[in-house]
Structures are given as C-alpha cells and as structure tokens.
Amino acid sequence: MSVHSSSASRDVLPLLSPMHAVIGPLPPPETEAEYAYETLWNGARVLVHLPGDGTVCLLSATGLDVTAQYPEFRSLASALPVLEAVLDAEIVALDGRGRPSVERLQQRMSLRHPDAVAHATRDLPVQLTIFDILYLGEPTVQLPYTSRRDLLDDLNLAGPGVAVPAAWPALASEAFEQAVREGFDGVVAKRLTSPYLPGRRSRDWIKIKQGDAEA
Structure with missing residues (x-):
C-alpha cells in the first residue's frame, strides 16, 4: 500500500482547511442541550485524504504533507477501499497512563529521517x-x-492506532468534569445544528479548558 502525495490527492478530493473553535466558558444550563461535548485532545491537527485507491495522505493544518512522518496510518486506507473521503483528525501521543502527552508528540513531530521515523x-x-x-x-x-x-460512526473506523472519540450529549458540566478526571485539558462544545466551516473560527465550536469552564 503506497502513500499518496498531496498533489495527487488534490486532483481527486477537495482541498479544505480545518474549522477552528473559539475559547470560552461552558454553555449555560439553558442552552447546554444545543451542543455535544468532545474531549479536548491537544494533538497535531491533520486532514486525512482517502482517495479510494488504497492510498492515504495526511495534510497538516497549514497544508503540509506529513504522511511520511506517520507510516502507521497507511493501513487506514484499507478501511475505506472504495469510498473517497476527507476526515478531520488529530494525531495524539499517549503517555503510560493513556493520557495525551504534548512532550511525546513534539518528539515525534520533530522526526524526518525514515530510519528515525x-x-x-x-x-x-x-x-x-x-x-x-x-x-x-x-x-x-x-x-x-x-x-x-452519524456518517463518521457508520464507517466503523476504530482499530489499532485509530479512534473515533465519544461525544456526550447535553450534560456540559458532567462531560467537562469527566474529561478532566481522565487527564484531559477539557472539552470542545459543538453545536448540534452547525455545518462545518472550512478555514473559519466559529462560536459553533467552543473550546473549554481548565480554568475557563465558568463564565
């Protein structure tokens, strides 16, 4: 299975930029049911291009092709052998307790030589x-x-080295407290009715970190 170059992927798939969240407090009780709450991972953002030909291309948030730095994700292409897809994701390095480690991720991101990778x-x-x-x-x-x-969940992409995180409905404070207990920095509240706005920072997504949960 080969690695697809970014230029080749662009011939098949749309070239998009990630949508970004604003930083803010948890939605208040009267509007919390308008959002789902996902864990804040603090990883390296990538858009995953799967042209449907058995190849995969990872593009960073700035559009750089970082596929060769993460060869373990080449097998993801076999999960969607025919369908053409673009997925939004984060690359995360976990510590011994299964919690995201910025230090370990930075070490990995610094590697370029094929032997080191x-x-x-x-x-x-x-x-x-x-x-x-x-x-x-x-x-x-x-x-x-x-x-x-729903579309993402139906793809059943979870497997070795690949995860689709849970999204908590409605219960903002409970979702935040559980995420913090599990060693994460917080949650991202995503409005249930919101479209994906490529390249834009929108209040439809609110990043809530420890210390920012209260208005």
Missing part, C-alpha cells in the same frame, strides 16, 4: 483521533454536526 513507530507510538468528516463521495460540510457524526 521507523524506530519511533515502536518507541513513540501515536494515535489518530478522528472526529469529523468533510467529504464522503460528495461534500458533507453543509450537513449539521449530528448528521456528520
């Missing part, structure tokens, strides 16, 4: 956390968050 797949493993879908045979960015999550 090959060794790192064993010594500094990373996980691909997929949380949105921008294209699946046709654009999906105009669909509401709930519909995109």
